[in-house]
Amino acid sequence: MALKSALDLGIAESIQRHGGVATLPEIATDVKVHPSKIPSLSRLMRVLTATGVFGAQPLRPGDRGGEPLYVLTPMSRLLVGTQNQIPFTAMMLQPSAVSSLFEIGNWLQRGPSDPCIFDLTMHGKIIWEVASVDATFNARFNDGMVSDTRFIMDIAISE
Secondary structure, three states: OHHHHHHHHOHHHHHHHOOOEEOHHHHHHHOOOOHHHHHHHHHHHHHHHHOOOEEEEOOOOOOOOOOOEEEEOHHHHOOOOOOOOHHHHHHHOOHHHHHHHHHHHHHHOOOOOOOOHHHHHOOOOOHHHHHHHOHHHHHHHHHHHHHHHHHHHHHHHHO
């Protein structure tokens, strides 16, 4: 949920617009967070920093405000630029995909002939059947696959 909130707010883009380093007030102003919600944004940034989505640097020399500087990490750099991975990440954060992630532990304990994770969470339907009846899932899946293919093909061609 923290990563989804960061995507929805555009926090990575905000940090990028500030030259790759931004304080909490700069981020809050840029993503239009209501002043009463800044403590919640601070908690969100602590979670995202602890999980490695963003980094935090010590205070600026001479800064007495106590605000850390948030920076992009290799992970969050995938969320900025023209070839970003936001569509793929949004697809993975789709409720059906999130439930798939939570089923992995249960699936690992099953035998080799049991259905795959997607089949278990989608009530036995294959991905194409779900996409044919759920327009939101279909759009996110297609956008995510385009984003991922562009990203991988750039690497494959250059390497």
